[in-house]
Amino acid sequence: MANRVTDGLWCFDCRTFDQPNAFLLDGDGLTLVDAGWPGDHETVREGVRDAGFELGDVDRVMLTHYDADHVGGLSRLPELDAPVYVHADEAGLVRGDERPPWTARNGIEALHRLYYRRLDLDGIDVRELRDGDEIAGFRAVHTPGHTPGHLAYVHDDAGAVFLGDLAYGWDDSLKASGRFTSYAVGRVPDSVRSLLDPASGLDYACPGHGPVLDSPREKLRGLLDD
Template sequence: MATEIADGVWRFECRGVNAYLVFDDVPTLVDAGTPWDEAAIRNGLDETGVAVSEVGRVLLTHYDLDHVGTLAALAPELDAPVRAYGFDAQVLRGARKPPLRNHKGLIQRLGGLLTDAVDLDVESVGDGETVGSFTAYHTPGHTPGHVAYVSEELGVALLGDLVSESDGDLSPSGWLISYDTSAVAASVRGLAAGAPPFEVACVGHGDPLASGGGEALRRLAATL
């Protein structure tokens, strides 16, 4: 199901995770659900009036089973660059594997057994790089290459799994699903201090905040 949470910002509810479509300079798919969410993504795009072939880019906040899962199924109709950061982009390309020495890396290795290889153009995005109206902010901790995207023009932040939402509040990514919770805390503080103002906070898990997103992130940062 697709829900418009702000002007031109649509939430696709997948299996325990959110993907989004943002009408920026081009229709932009943000993350891509689990391998079992192809119907949810396709139906969501249909509800917004966008064909898979009309998606202009994919912004990935990070590599995880529940954020890259449908990419292989959407190709070859999906003829758009996929932007991801550093280590996570390399894992998505198949150039590296998550480390077995880290508990989250082991979880990613197991998840990779259920994820088909992606035959798409995966382009690295740099910290501070502008993509459409969004600026990329490297926010490691949940994964080494986790990145958030903030559009001052749209007043929208794409926070991925840096934080989750519950009862209107944001919480940092926890130990079980993170590489490094100290890095998560530092990333939350850094993004809260360095990002431009925004109202809409799009999170991977929980409900997106249609207003007050920046303030919610600052409240969280003050506790870490």
């Protein structure tokens, strides 16, 4: 099901395990932001259709980071023929040239490593992004902490910031990625600060998990006040 956030922007509420979000934006082409676990592929497919499109209409995929609950759905969507953008530090992981370390994030990394062994991402056109790069109205902001190459995306026309796992929606607030889920939790506050100015004037905070929230700058500022 496609949950409409605003005109041209939908959230797909994936139901597998930790229930990641994927987003679809119709603006300067059709963009999918993240893709859920492998088991979420039907949710993504049906969400795109519910929004009035087919997967073949998608022009690009913007990944916030390489975790299997944000990338895995791509392995089961063969009709999705679009370039996939991810930070340069994590492109090798999505291509399959590298594997995440076993011991990172208190052992959580072992789960993603095991999932990556099962993901068939061969043939995906992986393209590298760096801080400040702009693609079809999306501005990439490097927000390390949860993972080394984590990206948030600011889209001024949509009035939205896509947070990935930098912070999670919880009731009417955001919760920052903590020490059990972060490579470097000490970098999270600076990553949050890097979004305060870009988020000024935006209407929607779109996290990788949890509800879409309004007043993103206010919600991000609240993370620094905790």
